[in-house]
Amino acid sequence: xxxxxxxxxxxxxxxxxxxxxxxxxxxxxxxxxxxxxxxxxxxxxxxxxxxxxxxxxxxxxxxxxxxxxxxxxxxxxxxxxxxxxxxxxxxxxxxxxxxxxxxxxxxxxxxxxxxxxxxxxxxxxxxxxxxxxxxxxxxxxxxxxxxxxxxxxxxxxxxxxxxxxxxxxxxxxxxx
Numbered sequence: 001x002x003x004x005x006x007x008x009x010x011x012x013x014x015x016x017x018x019x020x021x022x023x024x025x026x027x028x029x030x031x032x033x034x035x036x037x038x039x040x041x042x043x044x045x046x047x048x049x050x051x052x053x054x055x056x057x058x059x060x061x062x063x064x065x066x067x068x069x070x071x072x073x074x075x076x077x078x079x080x081x082x083x084x085x086x087x088x089x090x091x092x093x094x095x096x097x098x099x100x101x102x103x104x105x106x107x108x109x110x111x112x113x114x115x116x117x118x119x120x121x122x123x124x125x126x127x128x129x130x131x132x133x134x135x136x137x138x139x140x141x142x143x144x145x146x147x148x149x150x151x152x153x154x155x156x157x158x159x160x161x162x163x164x165x166x167x168x169x170x171x172x173x174x175x176x
Contacts, residue, residue, distance in 0.1 A: 063096065073097050117141040118156035125160040131167020134160050 016024055016035070023032040059069040061081035069079030074091035075098070084094045117137055125134035138161040142154070 063094070075101060117144070118154065118160065121160035121164070122156045125163035125167060128167050129171070131164040131171065134164035135168060138164065 020034075020036050022034050024035045026032045059079045061067045061069050061084060062078040063084050064081050067081040067083065070082050071080060071085055071092045072078070073080050073084075073094040074088075075093050076096075078094060078097070080092075080094045084096070085092050086095055086098070087093075088098060118141070121134045121137040121141070124130040124137065138157050142157055
């Protein structure tokens with residue numbers, strides 16, 4: 001039997017109605033086979049019909065502006081419609097976010113809070129005695145990553161470093 005004949009035969013075999021079948025293929029090849037299928041294979045496919053926007057007060061999908069948003073992506077935080085939604089680890093996410101996560105090589109979660117080490121260093125620098133601690137925080141967290149969830153510069157680190165250095169010099173002169 002050639003490979004094309006085998007492929008043609010596979011195309012004509014219908015899927016069984018149950019997930020477990022003991023006599024699959026008996027009428028096609030003369031021998032019964034025991035198979036187990038994932039339920040998703042025989043489940044009826046539902047076609048997703050997105051809702052169109054009714055008024056301008058409704059949120060629209062990030063990827064399809066003419067369709068109403070039905071959920072928020074758990075990875076990117078974007079509003080998405082039913083066409084863009086898929087389940088991943090029990091959460092609704094967009095297919096684009098999953099693809100971006102795959103290309104970056106890891107799991108990305110929507111970050112909702114962050115420790116602002118630049119603000120902590122700035123406060124410690126102005127407490128005089130804790131100036132050296134502020135210098136250590138500036139040195140440790142300067143290159144660790146973004147300072148805030150919203151975009152802001154590293155000027156707080158610069159100010160904390162300068163004031164912390166002055167505090168350290170004054171403390172050294174005071175005690176030595």
